Amino acid sequence: MKILLMGHPNVGKSVFFNRLTAANIIESNYPGTTVDYTKGYMRLEGKDIEIIDVPGTFSLEPKDKAEEVAVRMLHESKGSKVMCVIDASKVERGLYLALEIIEQGFSVVIALNMWDVAIDKNIDIDAKKLEQILGIPVVPTVGISGEGIFALVSRLKDATPVKVEDIVERTEGIKHKANTPDERWALIEGISKKIVTFGEYQHTLKDAIGDFTVKPATGIPFAIAVLYGFWSIFGSFAGFFTDGFLVKIFDEHWLPWLQAVFPGGLGNWFYALIVDVGHLENGVLAASDNCFESFGALSSGLFVPVGVVLPAIFIFYLMLALLEDIGYMPRLAVLIDTVLHKIGLHGYAIVPSVLALGCNVPAVGATRILETKKQRFMMMTLLAVFIPCGAQIGIMQDVIPGSIGFVMLYLMAGYFIFGYILNKVIPGRIPEILMDVPPYQKPMSRNISRKVWMRTSGFLKVAVPLVIFGSLLVNVLYLAGTIDWLGNILAPMFEGWFGVPRETAGPLVAAFLRKDLAVAQLSAIEMTKYQMISAVVLVSIYFPCIATFAMMLREGGKTFLGSLAVLLVVVFTWGGLLHLLWKLMGVA
Amino acid sequence: MTKRSGLEKNNDLYFIYFLILGLATLAFGITDLIVTITGSEYSIGVLNIPNDGFRGGWGGLIILFAGIFYLSGLKDLYEIHQLAKVVMGSILIWIIAGTDIFAMITESIPGGEDGGWFNTAQGFLGTYAPPYAPAIFLLPFSLVVIFCIHKYYKKI
Known part of the structure; x- marks a missing residue:
């Protein structure tokens, strides 16, 4: 079995890779740290499983060379499982890529990473409901501290290919395709309404300093x-x-x-x-x-x-x-x-x-x-x-x-x-x-x-x-x-x-x-x-x-x-x- | 009822404190730049204004910015963005003072070109003797901002 670690740039894929394979690759708090793929192995139930840290990509329509590598890796790895890492504080954006990968027929497991950041921002995500809607395993994680990684690995076996039409049906009650970007975003909006609640969020000192350092x-x-x-x-x-x-x-x-x-x-x-x-x-x-x-x-x-x-x-x-x-x-x-x-x-x-x-x-x-x-x-x-x-x-x-x-x-x-x-x-x-x-x-x-x-x-x-x-x-x-x-x-x-x-x-x-x-x-x-x-x-x-x-x-x-x-x-x-x-x- | 920030209680006191600190910081920054431009060494008592391009020039400019941050943030300090400006002013001072202190430490330990491996006790202590650069004097006063952050999050 081969597992591809995919997701947007800077969602923590390299952190996952290092934790899963005990390897040493550079992780940084900015996008584009991984510009080429890295291969490693994880021991699971007595077997060596190949894990590939794929460069971050926003969608399967590549816009730079690193994204081209990501899409090529996916197309060359038919039959592999995909661990799709999503920033929990921006769950909608991550779901777009996840849906595209699901549409390609891959078995996907979703890591709702940076769960702690989402909590800090008063964003409440019903992970169980998201799992029911998507029909694939969804696990909240905090990659940097290792929280949820074991649960994520243990759920790999539950990942099977699903049809996007079924996801649409579970979200909207009607079965139809979601092939175009507009249809995908409409579906994501529907899913988001069912699973995400945004609480009141007050700017923290960290946010204010963050704003001032870019002005x-x-x-x-x-x-x-x-x-x-x-x-x-x-x-x-x-x-x-x-x-x-x-x-x-x-x-x-x-x-x-x-x-x-x-x-x-x-x-x-x-x-x-x-x-x-x-x-x-x-x-x-x-x-x-x-x-x-x-x-x-x-x-x-x-x-x-x-x-x-x-x-x-x-x-x-x-x-x-x-x-x-x-x-x-x-x-x-x-x-x-x-x-x-x-x-x-x-x-x-x-x-x-x-x-x-x-x-x-x-x-x-x-x-x-x-x-x-x-x-x-x-x-x-x-x-x-x-x-x-x-x-x-x-x-x-x-x-x-x-x-x-x-x-x-x-x-x-x-x-x-x-x-x-x-x-x-x-x-x-x-x-x-x-x-x-x-x-x-x-x-x-x-x-x-x-x-x-x-x-x-x-x-x-x-x-x-x-x-x-x-x-x-x-x-x-x-x-x-x-x-x-x-x-x-x-x-x-x-x-x-x-x-x-x-x-x-x-x-x-x-x-x-x-x-x-x-x-x-x-x-x-x-x-x-x-x-x-x-x-x-x-x-x-x-x-x-x-x-x-x-x-x-x-x-x-x-x-x-x-x-x-x-x-x-x-x-x-x-x-x-x-x-x-x-x-x-x-x-x- | 929404709880208020602990900083609101003595707002006037913080205003006066950061006004004085901001003006002093600004004055030090301007002096630093003038001394660097004129190129003359300036030392008075325990105060030494550096006149080299790096510490006096860039360092002076940063002290000047710190003063501006203090002065622009002192009004309504209980508002998070105003507090953030004051915190940034302090961070700038911590950077300059921190690097000055780090330079002192790294100079104080080795014995020097003609000495032994390590400095003598007298030489070691001598490195930490005055005069000091302005940022070192501003450092303790800038730490008050930590108390302000604590107060901000302590709702009343």
């Missing part, structure tokens, strides 16, 4: 404060671990230990690859005294992901998980909707944009919540070019602490300017969206810790091998003279157009593997403050890292070539423009 006059100051808090804690936390302890561990203990025990010594090519390439002091090769400059696979290769990036990524994901689960992200989406419409996107583009500040890879996947090809192409391109990942920001905080704000502002300006241009140039439609803003809720520590663990461990699995490999590769290229050769060939462009030293070629090669490693390598090149800012911007807007590259290829297909073309234009114009700015200021 521009009050919401924008609040959003500024939230983002201020986010970055302030990010800086303090990352600084505490990196500057307070990890720099000492790596520079005063790990590097000297490696230098002492590793065979070969300075000048030996293998020693240079693994421990320390050294640097010239008065024409003599001297040992490095810090892991930023040693460039060995086991020194810089470990220091960058573990010593600098890990604390930054951890606190970023912790803060993001809190904002997601509290329910602030959809409000930010509503607030920024008008601004993003000017560049052809809409409010929910904030989800991939913010995710990209952690890691560009899941952010590219999250572009599926955007409706049109044009929007997905634009979003993928903009985030790959203009949004530095958390790892890179972590390193930037160490390398250019005083100029990080300027770099971020310059990139943000590029995001909007090139977004505006792309919107004008690329054909395609920009649909309006209706946003469903969920209520504020208390974040669950279990969900937060699981999300932070999954995202952070996912980062480590990808970053550590790539940074070590990147260090090795760049060192090999240095030793083979390739970087010098590249630097000489590209010197006119680097020095003349971008205003950065020719040695920047090395970090740019590394940037293709890991941008954080590339920024770390920039710190070892002698240059002015302004050249350093230009070089960091160049690393940011230059090719996306290999993992993002692969994800863009998978998600964008042929349009990926278009993204690359945009990227080349951006590197030359936006990178060159910064040099021009320095020249006008007389600092270049």
